[in-house]
Amino acid sequence: MVDQNGQKSPVASGYEAVIGLEVHAQLLTQSKMFCGCSARYADAAPNTLVCVVCGGFPGALPVLNQAAVEAAIVTGLALNCDIPRFSKLDRKNYFYPDLPKGYQISQYDMPLAVDGHLEFASGGQTRRARITRVHVEEDTGRLVHRTEANGSRVSLIDLNRSGVPLMEIVGEPDLRSPEEARDYLTALRQILRYIGVSTGNMEEGAFRCDANVSVRERGGPLGAKVEVKNMNSFRAVERALRFEQERQTEALQTGQRIEQETRGWIEDRGVTMSQRTKEQAHDYRYFPEPDLPPLIVSEETVSGLTSRLPEMPAQRRARFAQQYGLAESESMQLTAERTVADFFETVAQSDGVDRPSSAANWIVNDLTGLQRSRGLAPDRLPLSARQLQDLLDALEQSRVTVRAAKELLPQIREGEAVMMAAARLNLLVLDAAGEIRDAVVATIAAFPAAVADYQGGKHAAIGRLIGETMRRTDGRADPEEVRRVLEEELIRG
Amino acid sequence: MPLSREEVEHVASLARLGLTTEELSLMQDQLSSILGHIAVIDQVDTAMISPTAQVGSVSLLLRADVVTASLPRDAVLANAPRQQDGFIEVSAILDVVNEETDS
Numbered sequence: 001m002v003d004q005n006g007q008k009s010p011v012a013s014g015y016e017a018v019i020g021l022e023v024h025a026q027l028l029t030q031s032k033m034f035c036g037c038s039a040r041y042a043d044a045a046p047n048t049l050v051c052v053v054c055g056g057f058p059g060a061l062p063v064l065n066q067a068a069v070e071a072a073i074v075t076g077l078a079l080n081c082d083i084p085r086f087s088k089l090d091r092k093n094y095f096y097p098d099l100p101k102g103y104q105i106s107q108y109d110m111p112l113a114v115d116g117h118l119e120f121a122s123g124g125q126t127r128r129a130r131i132t133r134v135h136v137e138e139d140t141g142r143l144v145h146r147t148e149a150n151g152s153r154v155s156l157i158d159l160n161r162s163g164v165p166l167m168e169i170v171g172e173p174d175l176r177s178p179e180e181a182r183d184y185l186t187a188l189r190q191i192l193r194y195i196g197v198s199t200g201n202m203e204e205g206a207f208r209c210d211a212n213v214s215v216r217e218r219g220g221p222l223g224a225k226v227e228v229k230n231m232n233s234f235r236a237v238e239r240a241l242r243f244e245q246e247r248q249t250e251a252l253q254t255g256q257r258i259e260q261e262t263r264g265w266i267e268d269r270g271v272t273m274s275q276r277t278k279e280q281a282h283d284y285r286y287f288p289e290p291d292l293p294p295l296i297v298s299e300e301t302v303s304g305l306t307s308r309l310p311e312m313p314a315q316r317r318a319r320f321a322q323q324y325g326l327a328e329s330e331s332m333q334l335t336a337e338r339t340v341a342d343f344f345e346t347v348a349q350s351d352g353v354d355r356p357s358s359a360a361n362w363i364v365n366d367l368t369g370l371q372r373s374r375g376l377a378p379d380r381l382p383l384s385a386r387q388l389q390d391l392l393d394a395l396e397q398s399r400v401t402v403r404a405a406k407e408l409l410p411q412i413r414e415g416e417a418v419m420m421a422a423a424r425l426n427l428l429v430l431d432a433a434g435e436i437r438d439a440v441v442a443t444i445a446a447f448p449a450a451v452a453d454y455q456g457g458k459h460a461a462i463g464r465l466i467g468e469t470m471r472r473t474d475g476r477a478d479p480e481e482v483r484r485v486l487e488e489e490l491i492r493g
Numbered sequence: 494m495p496l497s498r499e500e501v502e503h504v505a506s507l508a509r510l511g512l513t514t515e516e517l518s519l520m521q522d523q524l525s526s527i528l529g530h531i532a533v534i535d536q537v538d539t540a541m542i543s544p545t546a547q548v549g550s551v552s553l554l555l556r557a558d559v560v561t562a563s564l565p566r567d568a569v570l571a572n573a574p575r576q577q578d579g580f581i582e583v584s585a586i587l588d589v590v591n592e593e594t595d596s
Binding site: 029030031035036037038045046047048049050051052055063064065066067068069088093095096097143144145146152153154155156157158159283285288290292293294295296 | 507509546547552553554555556557558559560561562563564566569570575577578579580581582583584585586
């Protein structure tokens with residue numbers, strides 16, 4: 001399925017990692033999974049988005065959120081899954097203070113989507129990893145651990161997150177290196193953002209990843225599976241997996257046995273540590289959720305959702321390269337975020353002009369640089385498409401010079417017309433007939449030696465005169481126009 | 494189908510039930526008897542009957558994704574054994590806890 005891509009850890013030659021990822025993504029719904037409480041809990045005071053359902057009060061009955069179901073099905077479709085006609089929800093029983101009901105409503109053996117795959121770029125090649133399933137479940141509350149003034153320790157519970165819709169995407173163990181795992185995650189996150197079902201923000205906990213890692217002699221039987229948790233960034237995933245790969249490889253090389261266990265990634269120490277074994281899978285005592293009848297997913301629902309699928313990042317990347325003649329790296333950058341790809345396509349064919357390469361250049365080189373320096377999110381560009389179109393129009397009509405445009409770009413205000421900004425900053429190209437000629441005449445008067453050189457046959461001397469004229473116009477003149485007027489005046493003179 | 498003492502203790506610990514020795518014996522007998530009864534039912538040939546998760550024939554009705562009012566916080570916290578800064582307070586649940594850490 002997925003081959004080794006040639007990258008070997010120093011200790012790993014002869015051994016290979018077998019990695020499968022489980023991703024939990026918060027779904028971008030307005031309300032929670034089983035009640036109408038707001039799912040946007042980020043800025044809410046503790047326990048202010050809680051009702052009898054998500055607070056686990058006895059007798060409260062859940063009602064499933066249609067948007068959450070649709071988001072999971074759309075995800076399944078985007079990941080090339082089958083959508084079974086029949087699905088159901090199950091109770092997963094365990095006790096923990098962040099789980100007020102004493103059980104989580106999840107899906108056990110009949111998930112919303114099964115048997116898909118994800119294609120992604122890694123090590124310069126296209127890889128494919130199988131997707132086992134996509135199912136919905138509810139998030140838990142949030143715990144804060146605090147030590148009191150008297151030294152006693154308490155845990156504090158905020159139930160605002162309790163019942164927020166989650167989707168779990170389980171991948172087959174088809175990944176063979178930490179780099180591949182990172183690239184798979186990147187591609188998955190990109191798809192979730194394209195189809196608009198999740199922010200994919202790992203730092204905010206909207207996109208969480210657990211990994212199953214084992215190491216085996218290349219081509220040999222599978223080793224014991226270690227589950228790694230608590231990786232809170234893409235970098236953490238890659239580091240934790242590399243650590244685990246090396247730890248297990250070393251253990252195997254020295255004849256030790258690998259324990260099947262759960263380990264947590266300790267970010268500041270750069271290690272994984274064994275965690276006390278939680279209850280085994282069969283101890284969750286899953287059973288069909290009695291408060292929710294089975295879910296029948298109709299053909300119409302599936303075909304309706306299929307028609308809502310946008311072009312996927314990989315397809316769009318290929319199309320950009322082909323249709324607009326862009327370099328691979330440009331297509332990659334322009335399609336990383338759907339909003340940026342849309343922005344590019346708007347500008348590339350606008351105002352009756354086809355200008356994909358200038359649009360791509362300005363976005364990739366200038367706008368993303370400005371975006372970074374302003375600390376904007378990758379999907380937020382510092383200009384509107386209209387503003388970039390106007391800037392390109394102004395360049396094409398020689399109303400601003402390239403140099404002036406670069407100077408202008410970071411100073412265009414939100415919603416400001418580009419030509420207004422250029423005028424405000426005195427960056428418009430001068431009118432050739434008027435100010436340029438005045439500046440040229442003044443330059444000729446001020447530099448008789450250079451004029452004499454030119455007229456004596458040293459045509460290179462015109463460079464000095466162009467430079468001086470540009471200085472007199474504060475760089476607003478088009479240098480070609482300056483040269484033309486200078487030549488006219490020098491011949492006349 | 495008798496249940497072992499260990500199995501009963503395990504199930505009791507999963508359910509966070511502290512049972513006395515007498516209660517463990519009682520539960521061992523009663524649970525074994527229930528399982529024995531299920532074992533009898535299990536002998537029925539169900540090869541021709543499709544599996545079912547629910548006895549009702551209703552398909553799941555879905556809710557539109559609309560936000561409705563939550564409870565006032567006082568009501569949410571009214572039955573909490575202890576509270577602090579709007580949180581429900583419980584005994585520390587990890588052996589090693591970091592100050593003000595999230596999980």
